[in-house]
Amino acid sequence: MRALIYPEYGRLEVGEWPEPQAGAGEVLIEVAACGICGSELGSFAANSKRRTPPLVMGHEFAGRIAALGEGVSGLAVGQRVMVNALVHCGGCTLCRRGLTHLCRNRQVFGMNRQGAFAERVAVPAHVVYPLPDSVSPLQGSLVEPLGNGVHVMELVRGNDLETALVCGAGTIGLFCMQAARAAGAQRIAVTDTNDHRLGIAREIGADVTWNARRDDIVAAALAWTEGEGVSLAIDAVGAPESRRDSIRATRPGGDIVWIGLHENEATLTTYDIVLPEKRVIGSYGANDADLRRAIQLFAEGKIALDPWVQTFPLAEGDRVFLQMLRQELPAIKAVLVP
Numbered sequence: 001m002r003a004l005i006y007p008e009y010g011r012l013e014v015g016e017w018p019e020p021q022a023g024a025g026e027v028l029i030e031v032a033a034c035g036i037c038g039s040e041l042g043s044f045a046a047n048s049k050r051r052t053p054p055l056v057m058g059h060e061f062a063g064r065i066a067a068l069g070e071g072v073s074g075l076a077v078g079q080r081v082m083v084n085a086l087v088h089c090g091g092c093t094l095c096r097r098g099l100t101h102l103c104r105n106r107q108v109f110g111m112n113r114q115g116a117f118a119e120r121v122a123v124p125a126h127v128v129y130p131l132p133d134s135v136s137p138l139q140g141s142l143v144e145p146l147g148n149g150v151h152v153m154e155l156v157r158g159n160d161l162e163t164a165l166v167c168g169a170g171t172i173g174l175f176c177m178q179a180a181r182a183a184g185a186q187r188i189a190v191t192d193t194n195d196h197r198l199g200i201a202r203e204i205g206a207d208v209t210w211n212a213r214r215d216d217i218v219a220a221a222l223a224w225t226e227g228e229g230v231s232l233a234i235d236a237v238g239a240p241e242s243r244r245d246s247i248r249a250t251r252p253g254g255d256i257v258w259i260g261l262h263e264n265e266a267t268l269t270t271y272d273i274v275l276p277e278k279r280v281i282g283s284y285g286a287n288d289a290d291l292r293r294a295i296q297l298f299a300e301g302k303i304a305l306d307p308w309v310q311t312f313p314l315a316e317g318d319r320v321f322l323q324m325l326r327q328e329l330p331a332i333k334a335v336l337v338p
Helices: 038-046 137-141 143-155 171-183 195-203 217-224 240-248 288-299 314-325
Strands: 002-008 011-016 026-035 060-068 080-083 120-124 128-130 163-167 187-192 208-211 230-235 250-258 279-282 309-313 333-337
Touching: 002 314, 011 314, 026 080, 026 137, 038 314, 060 137, 060 143, 080 137, 080 143, 128 288, 137 143, 137 288, 137 333, 143 171, 143 250, 143 288, 163 171, 163 217, 163 240, 171 187, 171 195, 171 230, 171 288, 187 195, 187 217, 195 208, 208 217, 217 240, 230 240, 240 250, 309 314, 314 333
Parallel strands: 163 187, 163 230, 187 208, 230 250, 250 279, 309 333
Antiparallel strands: 002 011, 026 060, 026 120, 026 333, 060 080, 080 128
16 A cells, blocks of 8 residues: 655655454554644654654544444444544553553554554544544544644633633644634744744634743733733743743743643743642643544634645655745645545
């Protein structure tokens, strides 16, 4: 079958890859759409050991069931589905607590399993989610990253959501912004260093945007909230500066969620957290309830993908991947279609 192959560090090519088979407890998916994730772009650019070639990447995907493996029930050939990127074991202590997205033995498509930049992929049946007719294959492929935004909002249940700040207008930032609005956020500010992305954020729902290269984000947030600080700050960048801004722009007693992982280090002033009793929460992935809620949000028409998501043929995947790395495309999100 045809696939976008990562044959060695620093190189991508479209070529032939062995045909997958559905083993016991698995289903074979005919891929309809697969998004290019920022983590894949970053891993490729850095020759990261997290994704070791030869490999087919791709973990944000939807398609149709082409075959059922032995012992699979409750699913049918021809059914339209999306697939959770994280394969949990179901038996570890975290899985038994319901924290399947934090499974100690988790596998990730396109890292330690064949990914979906391909015509077909075999997946465990327990990570497959049927899609309603009202959700398109493109939307289905983006349930997983939207689920990340839904998960952020689940972590801050109880926050009044009077004001929210989202640092970063990439894919995760824009989905966090829309998930926050769907959860009841009254006013939302978005920051980025790219004016094109900020324009898109305003077009799809941000009340105000600030450019982090030109604007003092903390001062702007305080002025916007009449000196209070925001109720919720979400850092979808993960740089030391955005982490610092997310803390200092938040009001006493407010919530800060870090979902971005651009850099590992952060310089913190603990007085900024302890004395005003702010809560800093890490967020990773999406659990079962988050994914089901993300599907529902798409079905209800509450999530905008235009004009920031663009589809491309899988056959052009190597070119598109490199153009995304060099930021040569107007799209914020690229999705490959076999």
